[in-house]
Amino acid sequence: MKISHLVLSAILLCISTVALAQKKISYRFATKAEAQMLITDIDNFTNKLNSLDINLRLGKEDGRKSELLRLAMNETLNWSDEDKKKITAAFKSLQAKIDKQKLKIKYPHEIILVKTSMKEEMNVTAYTRKNWIALGEDFINKATKDNLEYLLAHEMFHLLTRSDKNFKKSVYSVIGFEVTDRELFFPIDIVERKISNPDIEQYDSYAEFTIDGTKQKCSMIIYSDKAYTTGGLGDYLNVGLIPLDENLIPLRTDGKTIIYGIDKAEDFYDKVGRNTKYTINPEEILADNFAYLLIQKKDLPNPEIIKNIAAILK
Secondary structure, three states, X not given: OOOOHHHHHHHHHHHHHHHHHOOOOOEEEOOHHHHHHHHOOOOOOHHHOOHHHHHHHHOOOOOOHHHHHHHHHHOEEOOOHHHHHHHHHHHHHHHHXXXXXXXXXXXXXXXXXXXXXXXXXXXXXXXXXXXXXXXXXXXXXXXXXXXXHHHHHHHHHHHHHHHOHHHHHHHHHOOOXXXXXXXXXXXXXXXXXXXXXXXXXXXXXXEEEEXXXXXXXXXXXXXXOOOOOOOOHHHOOEEEEEEEOOOOOEOEEOOEEOOEEHHHEOOHHHHHOOOOOOOOOHHHHHHHHHHHHHHOOOOOOOHHHHHHHHHHOO
């Protein structure tokens, strides 16, 4: 089949344009109607919510998932022109810094941005699910461009590890964590006490730490040591290490799963570094370090972590 030079040139131009577009951050702003559909979807996050999760978010005992989903739906908002202008400027600046460093990032085909009051997620600044990022109204109103750049980079990391398991395995290894092919099995006492974080889609990683002088494989866990009565997230949040046997099954004693405090691991910070204080899970530790790489943050205690993440993206 013959194709004229003009037609062929047009086809090649289209192909080149698509290829170029895939090298840039592609995003769009969800309407309130679309946001309501996304936020009430029964997905990997909402499907795993336990009673503690629901009560914490509703601020009451005996809450129901249907109540939480209704709250989430009602707290979605439309984007204003000023919102869009601020976020577009932050993405443009972030993209320029990525290009300057010649980082090769496998972006999601599309990132959807959702605006919400954040009442549905305990008034955090932002969170992610699937291929969308929820941003809080209060933060957007007060944030500087630098604040927005950091936050967008941090949240984008969660989308990358969610969509690309090979990238997740590579980047987790930077701080000594192994990523498993399947989610780790947790006994019922952990399932009921675990505090869900929408950014952590799966508990599928572990690292080897020195505890009481012995090397021990452990998975990090965010949990509560008590049932919900009243108060906020800070009244319940604990971060621990669950020791695993050779088959990656949690160790138990007297019918209860063992949980160590991270202070029991004498080499914890030797592995994860001290670039961030957000040390609740390797996903969040790395999201901060990834963001620091993208925004070119200087004078960090452990610059080698940033350098090693950059090497993965070259």
